């Protein structure tokens with residue numbers, strides 16, 4: 001980044017699955033950090049984590065952890081964010097929070113840099129990083145909205161184990177091993193065995209048969225895109241994949257778009273890669289999108305059941321664009337805008 005400013009950065013939840021990717025993304029993107037502080041619970045204090053070719057020691061999160069910190073990336077739970085984000089903001093840090101704690105609060109911008117970067121300016125010390133499915137969904141819908149308007153969205157997600165944190169990734173690996181060795185798989189981190197299974201739940205149940213994740217996708221998509229009345233609904237499903245969320249998206253535009261027009265629009269959209277040639281077996285899968293920064297799109301086609309309806313399939317790395325990368329991009333934009 002073309003800046004001479006050097007920032008003191010704190011990563012809260014640095015030992016977690018998105019926290020450790022955040023450390024990697026900061027180093028890979030040469031984020032102008034004077035110092036990076038790794039914070040986690042008492043359990044991890046004193047342990048070390050790899051960072052930028054060396055190691056950093058984890059410190060226990062406490063009220064005094066944010067003295068001199070310019071930007072605090074919170075990759076911990078909503079409870080931790082509710083308690084400590086205001087403390088970090090009060091001590092002068094710009095907080096970028098990965099959890100759902102602050103996302104729908106009025107004075108907290110919910111930002112996807114490809115969609116609503118200007119909202120960063122409205123922050124009062126805390127910026128929320130959206131849900132890992134809402135981020136790629138809005139990255140793909142926004143260029144289509146600009147070209148033709150979006151009237152309705154139906155999305156079904158295929159979410160990987162890492163979306164639920166390190167514990168479920170470890171459990172999926174252990175269950176897969178147990179099945180191969182003819183042992184009974186243990187189930188602890190999720191309500192159902194995930195290996196050899198597909199689970200249409202696991203999130204907190206909400207009224208009307210929905211779950212918490214589905215409600216988040218609906219509300220957050222509307223907030224990020226500034227489309228308060230968007231007709232949208234989601235079905236969220238956990239699949240036995242370590243990293244990478246897929247989404248089957250059906251949408252209706254205001255003006256008619258052809259699949260070729262969608263391919264062209266998305267082909268030049270920031271942060272999107274179109275891989276769409278079913279005859280050549282070309283479509284994105286989580287296995288090859290894991291570790292990549294962009295949102296990958298394929299299977300673009302007409303929805304014959306709707307006059308202005310189309311369908312597509314997208315995949316993004318939930319730990320990178322769905323969490324760490326999006327947060328670091330927000331910090332980069334904030335720095336460019338003079339907000340930090």
Ligand SMILES: NC(=O)c1ccc[n+]([C@@H]2O[C@H](COP(=O)([O-])OP(=O)(O)OC[C@H]3O[C@@H](n4cnc5c(N)ncnc54)[C@H](OP(=O)(O)O)[C@@H]3O)[C@@H](O)[C@H]2O)c1
Pocket residue numbers: 012013014015016017018019039040041042043044045061074075076077078080098099100130131132162163164165166167318319322323
């Ligand atoms: N995973 C994803 O794909 C994804 C995507 C978008 C957003 N998010 C959100 O990102 C946040 C982190 O998720 P994750 O998947 O990375 O979870 P995770 O792997 O379970 O990591 C949780 C982190 O929080 C730390 N922590 C727990 N209790 C703490 C406390 N009392 N004080 C300080 N640190 C504490 C843990 O530290 P210890 O190791 O010391 O316990 C660990 O570093 C969550 O809010 C999640 O909803 C996750």
